[in-house]
Amino acid sequence: MGTAIQKNIRHFSASYLIKTVSDCFENIPDHRPNKSSIPFGNFPKSAFAVMHQKFDSLLGFDEERLEPTCCYNLEKLYHVKEGKVPSDTRMREVLDPIDPVEFKKPFKELFSIIQRNGALQGYTFNCGKLKDHYLLPIDGTGLFYSDTSRCADCCVKNEGKKNETYYHNIMGGCLAHPNRKTVIPLAPEAICRQDGSTKNDCEKAAIRRFLAQVKKDHPRLHLVILLDGLYADNPTVAMIKEFGWHYIIVAKDGNHVALIEAMNALYDQGEVHHHTVVDAPNKTTHKFRYANNVPLNLQDETEHVNVLDYIEIDKKGIQHFWCWITDIELTNDTVESVMRGGRCRWRIENETFNTLKNQGYQLEHSYGHGEKHLATNFAYLTFLAFLVDQIQELACPQFQQALNKPKKPTRKRLWRKITSFFLTLRIDSWGSLFRAISHGSKAQDIAFDSS
Template sequence: MAQKAATIEIPELMQCLRSSLHNLPDERKPGNNTKYEVEDAVMAAFSVFFTQSPSFLDHQRLMRSKKGKDNAESLFSIPKIPSDNQIRNLLDPVPATTIFMVFQKVYQWLNEKGVLKKFLYLDKEILIALDGTEYFSSKKINCPQCNYRNHRNGTTTYFHGCVTPVIVSPNQKQVINFEPEFIKKQDGHEKQDCENAAVKRWLNKNHKNKYGYPVTLLGDDLYSHQPICELALKQGYNFIFVCLETSHKTLYEWLEFLERSGEVTTIEKKQWDGRKNLIYRYRYADKLPLRDGDSSVEVNWCEVTVINEKTQKTIYQNNWITNHKITENNIEKIVKAGRSRWKIENEGNNVLKNHGYNLEHNFGHGQNHLCEFLLSLNLLAFLFHTVLDLVNYTYQKIRELLVTRTCFFNDIRTLLKFLWFKDLSDFFSFILREYVPFKKGNSS
């Protein structure tokens, strides 16, 4: 009997978040006015990111004054809507790590329901791409955790960044993001933080056994050096990292020697891309030292060059190192896995920055944890949308019919501004049943 496809209703996801918020720290004194709970502030901020509507809470306050009910309460379980300043004040003392368990709960659910099997690649492995990105920048606002850049004109730019681990697959358009690892000055350290140090912290916190599958890490040339490769292997990970000649002098000297000795294997394959014939030229070699010295990690190296057969012009070229054994039978898959790293940029960080999530917008910096907390809620909204896109039929169908993300979220904002819904399932069912047919009918 075929396994029933996994599905989740949207209120279930909201409950997953809400149920994780009961014991958040609250620094207010018992005698203070506690009209609003910290968890209400969390849900209020999250509702803005989930609906991608900066004015969502303002619209719901107005709806409540006119109708006696609002979507903030019915859709996100917010009984009293705090103001923007109240939200920031309530969330600033709360460490972002207090909601990281929600990311883990969602991952566990995807694993238990078999959804992650769609993403398995190579030898039934999960591919996790790592990349750093900035999410706050200012020449005026700063905090003790800010990193900074001093410019020649005497000015200073303060910024926050993080590493965003995501599951990718050559066979899936979606990416599944985990909680971030923040790039920030560590307690007791004078030196500002960097992406390299943040990745090491992430590796030390996350042993490969937590995923339920073998894991191959993907990363750019920043990661393909001894300390990170060595730590990745120690923690039980495989890796495929971009490896540029300009930053790996010893490795490429060995590669040149092996090539003269005839120990670099070359394979060519032709592929029709729908318009033209492409030649994929693969080269690979085994057991190259990553750096000079007896203690060097040995890695395997591969390269792909994609050539237009008709014009003989090179369309694409890249190189990687890996601990996977490379053979004629798996070279194509290893290269596809390595190339799928771009998804963390195109389907991950680029979407977060330029397609509605406004990752680099200053939603609030605060004095303690606010900047990190809001960033985590934004990433959580992205994760929830991804889960719905993977397993919720109604959500999938609406995204298919409304085509673009811009159209999809513009319509969400408009409907929630004027109409009341009893819950999110009711809301999305209304769109599919009433709104989309009407809209398509009007446009014909």
């Protein structure tokens, strides 16, 4: 893996990745009836810079955008032409009507860079007969709600009642691996009212659109879909099979009574298998109980699934329980891999949503609601900034060196450094920025002023 990445190292640099994103933005049709002096591409490029620099508001960006240093850096680092940076108000007006599909396109381009240049190899999941598959945890999360402002994309709670409120959710998915902290987010899918619909959207409908988009963008990718208990049902299992993929889905006692009863019946008949693995170095015991071909529920034409009950006994003797359904054949040789794969589901919550909400990105912040798609477009841009950062963290040595410079590296510290340099120093390239963070800059001291 190292060799393939090392050969193609420049493709994982911020300059290459952001140029790729900028080129996609150049292809967005200009919808303005009166073309102003600001090139159209400068609007999405500036908005992307807001997310990538982790500004916590558009106003904060607006206060900086006319500073010569900021203009210079936006042109050099984000390809904002002629230093013509739009105001926050104009940015909202122009981004609002853009079809959110336009902001999904860069995800595919960035993914193909990862794929072409050998960085996907570290994410392969092999389990029994499955070779070279990838784990794709998927989940939905809330963005924000409002009881006053509403856009065309809003879902509505308590519609027509006094306490009517409006909200946006989003569905995200990322390639993940048990041994890797970095994730590779795919294009997200807004959980929002579809064009012309008077009904709210829901996670079940959004996941079909999400998976259809994944299939369209990556038809040859072999996937194992990881989902929480909400999706352990016949329609979702059938849908994943229809797309030609596999699944590991959480099952819960309360929601899957018939499944648990079927397992208990099989247990009584001696048809449930047991397997125990003792991990001596970590003083952890893994206990597996499994059966194949179990009816998922009591419906006549129900799906039959393989069920894995799992108990982890940690070094303090505390027991942790999980249960999954899967179509991967369970044997003593596969249960440990299925367990490790299934536990990767939390990567979408912890490594993705939590990072996007609490680790410098501002996914829950309303940069602007708009009348059409503004809120959705800002959310997609936030995911896009995260993807660019994740690719660098995965495979860009300059980024890794800057991130890991302190004894206790944190992404937040790196973002703070990047933004402070961005606002105060003229920067000609991403390479020079990361070198300055890693080795110190030649910034002049501020002279003592006696006046």
